[in-house]
Amino acid sequence: MLGLEWSVRSMVENDLGDVVALEKQCSIHPWRASAFREELSGQGRCLVAERRCTGKIIGYCIAQTVVDCVEIRILGVEQSARRQGVAWELLEQCALYCREIGMIILDLEVRADNQAALNLYQRFGFKEVGRRPGYYRRPPPAVDAVLMRLEI
Numbered sequence: 001m002l003g004l005e006w007s008v009r010s011m012v013e014n015d016l017g018d019v020v021a022l023e024k025q026c027s028i029h030p031w032r033a034s035a036f037r038e039e040l041s042g043q044g045r046c047l048v049a050e051r052r053c054t055g056k057i058i059g060y061c062i063a064q065t066v067v068d069c070v071e072i073r074i075l076g077v078e079q080s081a082r083r084q085g086v087a088w089e090l091l092e093q094c095a096l097y098c099r100e101i102g103m104i105i106l107d108l109e110v111r112a113d114n115q116a117a118l119n120l121y122q123r124f125g126f127k128e129v130g131r132r133p134g135y136y137r138r139p140p141p142a143v144d145a146v147l148m149r150l151e152i
């Protein structure tokens, strides 16, 4: 996106230290560097959002092709950069990737208690298509996984 203080680009191996540090702030069960590395070597789109002036990474998102759809595996935005459209732009880029490779379905899973993410996805156009009851067991109590789909 032009005119903003940040921009989105492809994630590279050198970003992993910063991405893993940010993931620790964003997630209850943070991914390790090895998990990100595996995604980088897969067939998909691994993205970061960075501040134009400092190069600081403020967001990340990974979408992978899984047979006949694209799955959003992970998404996070630094606390101080939230509500500025960063996640929205990362989702736009994932939807673009989906179109580029001729797929029409973008899937993801989200904790049923993650209201910020649910709002984001619903507003973006994702619809709930299923649930895995009690899928997230830690920390207790268990929380459902909400399966969401966007048809592009």
Ligand SMILES: CC(C)(COP(=O)(O)OP(=O)(O)OC[C@H]1O[C@@H](n2cnc3c(N)ncnc32)[C@H](O)[C@@H]1OP(=O)(O)O)[C@@H](O)C(=O)NCCC(=O)NCCS
Pocket (backbone or CB within 6 Å): 026, 027, 075, 076, 077, 078, 081, 082, 083, 084, 085, 086, 087, 088, 089, 109, 110, 111, 114, 115, 116, 117, 119, 120, 121, 123
């Ligand atoms: C969920 C998350 C990725 C949103 O990132 P973000 O960059 O702040 O989101 P955006 O600014 O693009 O928000 C776009 C819209 O989503 C909705 N939204 C986003 N955060 C919200 C919140 N905390 N409360 C309510 N609605 C929210 C709003 O409709 C928002 O538009 P608005 O700001 O004009 O009202 C971010 O809060 C985060 O990193 N959370 C921790 C990690 C996480 O939950 N990842 C998703 C796991 S599935």
